Amino acid sequence: MKSPARLGLTGGIGSGKSTMARLLQAEGADVIDADAISRRTTEAGGKAMPAIEKTFGRAFLAADGALDRQRMRDHVFANPDARHTLERIIHPLVGDEIRQQTEASISPCIVFDVPLLVESPHWRPQLDRVLVIDCSPATQIRRVNARSGWDAATTEAVMRNQSPRAWRLAAADIVVFNDTDDIALLERAAKALAMRFGL
Structure with a gap:
């Protein structure tokens, strides 16, 4: 039996990473949520x-x-x-x-939803590909405020404790830029990834 593809999924707070995880799960991937x-x-x-x-x-x-x-x-x-x-x-x-x-x-594809994937050196060797969901810092702040009611200073403090955006992008094999709130963009990306990874 062919080994499943191992896809690492990460992104900063408010990037849409969790939404992408749900969409990939709906396409048939097994999602392992390290945060949960x-x-x-x-x-x-x-x-x-x-x-x-x-x-x-x-x-x-x-x-x-x-x-x-x-x-x-x-x-x-x-x-x-x-x-x-x-x-x-x-x-x-x-x-x-x-x-x-x-x-x-x-499943033919296991998605490892790992917020600190870039920070943790043990993860990369275990993965076939790294998928980063990316957006601008301003979008992160706006989304977290709408979702959680946090002010900009609180969100920025969390962002500073996450890996820098440039590090995430440098570690990525695949990047989905998610700067709008149009979920259709993520849905199309999820379907393309599902086809790529045999779902």
Whole structure:
């Protein structure tokens, strides 16, 4: 049996990356969402929570026992070492789940939806192609404001903690420029990718 194509998908906040993931899934790809897996590890009863409580203290737990995301977000923005500590707890758990989902896939194309694909050196050798969904910084800010109500300063702070746009584009094998809000553009791109990867 032919090995499935492994397509890495990434893009900055507000780029439309998640929309492209949904469209590729609708075309028949198996999408492995690293961010969703990561979030599950920090829900109430999640696999990361005992180590997070032990390392950071109960102050970083919400009332239901899940991670207090806003408090942790503020903490890691102010303390880069805390980000690395949190990643050392969560990343191995995410890696285990990704391997399990990969082995269970029967699709001819597996899409790895990875926000930090460019930042993480271990990802590129595991992928056949890297797909970057790109848009201008102004579009990112506008979309995140419309979606989440964040002000420009908050969105820009998140953007600064992601890989620079130029790095993502340099790492890309395929780029979809998504600067308008016309979803038909992404739909056409998804169908073309589906044909290219045997879906």
